Amino acid sequence: IRGGQVSDIREQPWQAAITVYRPRSQSHNFLCGGVLIESCWVLSAAHCFQEGYNAGRLRVTLGRTFRLQNSSSEQIFDVEKYWIHEQYNDETYDNDIALLKLSSDVGICAVSSPEVLPVCLPDPGAVFPEQTECEISGYGKEEEFSPFYSDRVKQGHVRLWPEKNCVSEKLSGRLVTKNMLCAGDTRNRDDACKGDSGGPLVCQKDGRMNLVGLISWGDGCGKKDTPGVYTRVINYLSWISSKIRSNR
Numbered sequence: 001i002r003g004g005q006v007s008d009i010r011e012q013p014w015q016a017a018i019t020v021y022r023p024r025s026q027s028h029n030f031l032c033g034g035v036l037i038e039s040c041w042v043l044s045a046a047h048c049f050q051e052g053y054n055a056g057r058l059r060v061t062l063g064r065t066f067r068l069q070n071s072s073s074e075q076i077f078d079v080e081k082y083w084i085h086e087q088y089n090d091e092t093y094d095n096d097i098a099l100l101k102l103s104s105d106v107g108i109c110a111v112s113s114p115e116v117l118p119v120c121l122p123d124p125g126a127v128f129p130e131q132t133e134c135e136i137s138g139y140g141k142e143e144e145f146s147p148f149y150s151d152r153v154k155q156g157h158v159r160l161w162p163e164k165n166c167v168s169e170k171l172s173g174r175l176v177t178k179n180m181l182c183a184g185d186t187r188n189r190d191d192a193c194k195g196d197s198g199g200p201l202v203c204q205k206d207g208r209m210n211l212v213g214l215i216s217w218g219d220g221c222g223k224k225d226t227p228g229v230y231t232r233v234i235n236y237l238s239w240i241s242s243k244i245r246s247n248r
């Protein structure tokens with residue numbers, strides 16, 4: 001997260017860190033963010049997995065404030081299987097969504113606690129008006145060209161952009177589809193950045209935090225008058241429920 005503030009995982013208990021095992025270093029390296037939506041189910045961005053990793057190399061860590069520090073509140077899971085959206089386009093990032101099933105022998109994976117809690121998906125008809133104040137979070141870079149990811153989970157505040165301004169002219173010519181939404185900080189400060197991909201854009205509705213977007217792409221991080229681009233989660237409610245239904 002560029003700008004924003006350091007946070008405690010209890011403020012974003014649905015935030016996941018996805019790591020991939022690298023045989024050369026015999027260690028797990030940070031890959032992307034993710035979002036816990038049910039005990040055994042995590043959403044992320046399809047582009048995080050386009051190298052085609054074997055699910056057995058992936059790990060999901062929940063409940064950690066410090067990315068590299070073990071914590072008594074953490075819950076770590078192997079990934080049983082994951083699905084990339086069938087219409088994901090690796091050039092335009094259209095349909096940039098993936099669903100991961102956590103491994104468990106007993107049918108229960110994440111156990112709710114102050115540090116680990118699934119986020120709500122929006123109702124199918126929910127409307128989030130332009131300029132709604134929302135929150136993003138992740139362990140990603142604090143500046144576009146920083147060599148490091150953040151040591152600590154951060155949060156940032158962004159507003160939903162009017163659709164009429166969410167166009168390729170604001171994003172160095174790259175295509176913007178109906179499956180994407182734009183959000184940004186009116187002060188040009190807070191924004192998602194490299195490594196935050198797959199993580200949440202949440203907006204409050206009726207006293208609950210709803211997952212409105214998945215961090216997907218942008219032109220740099222925190223550039224003037226340039227929004228971050230997010231996968232429009234409400235377009236995928238049927239895709240998500242049918243995948244969960246047929247693989248429970």
Ligand code: 4AZ
Binds near residue numbers: 193194197218219228
């Ligand atoms: C990335 O590379 C990335 N400013 C994600 C989000 C944004 C930029 C880059 C939005 O994962």
